[in-house]
Amino acid sequence: MARQNFVGMVVSHGKMDKTIKVRVQRIKFNKLVNKNVVRFTDFLVHDEANKCKEGDVVRIEYVRPLSARKSFSVTEILKNKGLSWIKYREDAPAVVAAEELRKVTQYKRDRESRLGLDGTPTVSEQLDVLRTAYNTQNFVPEHARTEEQKEAVAKVIAKYTPDGFLPSFASGPLYDLPIDKLRAELKALDGTIEQASFSKHAAAVLRDEPARADAILRAMGKIDPSAVPRNIKKNLLMKYFVKTLGEQKQEATA
Template identity: 35%
Template sequence: MRPSKVGVVISQGKMQKTVKVRIQNTNWNRHVDKYLVSYRNMLVHDELNKCREGDVVRIQYVRPLSPKKSWAVAEFIKLKGTSWVKYLEEIPAQVQKEELEKLEEFNANNTAANISNSSLTSAFANLELPADTIPHLSLDKFDTKISKIEKEIELRDRIDAETHRILDEEPQLTAEIAGSASNPSIKKNLVRKYVKNKIHKEE
């Protein structure tokens, strides 16, 4: 029976019907008192030119075909060299999914910011009165509205700060609040709702 070895194709296409196969050997080293792994690269004959880098093959000894080539591919054990095809099929869908998640998060944040800005703008707009009524405007009422708006802004900033703190510093609490939710924007909204309710209870 002819000698055979199992190795991995590390280079192909540079020479006609020839590939380079890396063979792994394990040898006992008495100086360190353990087995050491060593590698040997061999030129191997590939009659059908079907080997690809990454393929695991069994090679067999044959009559010397050249001064440096006396082994030939006898069997394909694993066609790992073609695994990139599956990668090319799956990666576009994965990239599209990630882009959609980022887009949803961006839209959610943008919508929240627009709503917040719109609310503040509307609140200040409500303070504007016709010119002929300005002399009759009560300064106390004006101060009350300003104070109310300032409190709303302060409350919003407080909720935002506490929400970011929990998300950044308390992963266990975040997990308890968010449950099985995996979308970052959904997690943020759930934590924000939790913080808002907590602050209202304290007040």
């Protein structure tokens, strides 16, 4: 007669000798949710050879009860992962300490660079140098510049602009700030909303005012509007209304 057997992982050693705790994963159908649910059951198992370590994958088999709670015995060690788990636990503190030391060192280095403590100029100082050089080149005559100003401008030009021209700071953003990204996303969202509203308006005109729709299509170069499919008519009308509103906005702002 076949005996009940399971495959599980050794999670700990019992209080008694030759006793281990094995965790078995089983799947049971739950009628409430109408799905298979994973369940874990712990068994006290007899280990006659006393060879199993934490992390080993073993096969256990039902035997006659050896105690009130122990009625399974180890029959086979399928995967001997216990030794590698022990080695991992021994090496883990050193690995974690080395990783923490590396991160702390990197943080201190970044902080010194950010504050200028390591001798490198901060972002604010670099911007001040750029602004000073730009103002000197564009607003101070050549004959009125001091040797220090000439040297500063030459260094900035050699480092940032090999063509010998310092661009205006107003020509574009120095940094891609989050507010600029949000502004661009908001503008794109406004365009999407307007396009959706114009789509409804174009559909209404096409449904309620077919003569007006045909006149608009003829003005756009469609000789025979009746030969144009309805969905293409709608798209053309929507583009027409979007363009018309854009021109009206430009005239209003002007």
